[in-house]
Amino acid sequence: MSRGSLAALGRLRRHSTRERVASPQLDVGRSEVTLSRLQLLVTRKLDGLLQGDYLGLLPGPGTEPGESREYRPGDDVRRMDWPVTARTTVPHVRQTIVDRELETWLAVDLSASLDFGTADCLKRDLALAAVAAMSHLTVRGGNRIGAVVGTGSNTYRVPARPGRRGAQTLLRSVARTERPAAGGRTDLAALIDALNRPPRRRGMAVVISDFLAPTGWERPLRRLAVRHDVLAVEVLDPRELELPDVGVLELVDPETGLVHEVQTTPAVRARYAAAASEQRAAISAALRHAGVGHLRLRTDSDWLLDIVRFVAAQRHARTRGTTR
Secondary structure: OHHHHHHHHHHHHHHHHHHOOOOHHHHHHHHHHHHHHHHHHHHHHHOOOOOOOOOOOOOOOOOEEEEEEEOOOOOOHHHEOHHHHHHHOOOEEEEEEOOOOOEEEEEEEOOHHHOOOOOOOOHHHHHHHHHHHHHHHHOOOOOEEEEEEEOOOOEEEEEEEEHHHHHHHHHHHHHOOOOOOOOOOOOHHHHHHHHHOOOOOOOEEEEEEOOOOOOOOHHHHHHHHHHOEEEEEEEEOHHHOOOOOOOEEEEEOOOOOOEEEEEOOHHHHHHHHHHHHHHHHHHHHHHHHHOOEEEEEEOOOOHHHHHHHHHHHHHHHHHOOOOO
16 A cells, blocks of 8 residues: 555656646646645554654653752752852752653755656655655644755755644645756755754754765764754665666766666676665664664665554664553
8 A cells, every 4th residue: 555655656746747837736636635645644554653652752851951959869960050059059950841842853855866766656755755754753742843855956944833734734845845957966964954053952853865975964963963863764776776687777867967878797786786785884884873763765665664663663672662
C-alpha cells in the first residue's frame, strides 16, 4: 500500500509537469488528492505508535532554566547555581521549566539530485513522505512544526505552526516547492545552519537529504545537536549503490546537465559498488560522530515499515524495554 501511494505520487508529478501549462486547476486538484492519500496512509500506519511520547525528547524536569532556590539534601548537585551561591554564601540550585510543548524544525534538501529514482518512486517523493511522517509523529498537544527548504539556488522558510492544520500547510508548501530550471546543489551546511538562527529553546530538528553534498555539513550538524535532538533522514536509490549490467549506460548529472557514457563492465561495476559503499560508510560515520539519529529510507523498500522499526527501536533503547 505504501509503495503504491508513493508510486502514484511519482506518476502525478510526471503527469503534472506535462499538464501544468494546459490545465493548472487539474494539477492542483490531483495534488490535493494525492497528498490527502499520503496523509491518510501515514495516519493509519503511525497513529498511536508513540502513545503520548515524543520521538526525540524524553519526559523529565525540563531544560529551560527557571528560578533558584536553596539546596536541599537529595537535590542534583549538577543543578547547582554557583553565581547565586557565591553571592549569598548559601548553596542554591537552579530549577528548570518543564517542557510541555515541542517545536520541531525540518531542513528539507530538494536539490536536483533528489529528482532521481529507479524503483517505486523518486527520492524527492520519499523526502516528502518523510516530511509527512515526521509531522504526524511530532504534531500533537499544541506542538509546532516548521521547515527550511533548499532547492539549489533558493531557500524557503515555512513558519512553524501548531496543530494538524499547521502540519498539513507545511506538507503542501514543501510539495509545491518548485526547483529552479538551472538546478544546482543546495548548500547543505547553510541549510542546516539556518535551523540555528534565530536561537530557539531546546526542541527537535530533522534533516532530510541524500547527503551527497560536498563535505562541510558535519560541523553545523554538530552545533545543531548541542542544543536540539537531531534526526538525519537519508534517502537513497538502489542504483546509487550499484550499476546494472546493461552494456553502455548513459548517465546525466541532474545538477550540471553533463552527460557521461559508461561501459558497465564487471570491473567498472565492482569499482563503482566499492566507491558507493565507501561513500555511504563515510556519511554514516559523519552522522554518528555528530551524535545524531540516523534513519535510512530507500526507494525500493517499505518506507513506513522502516520508520516504524526505527521509532520502536529508539523507544526501546530510551526506556530500556519498559513501558512508561
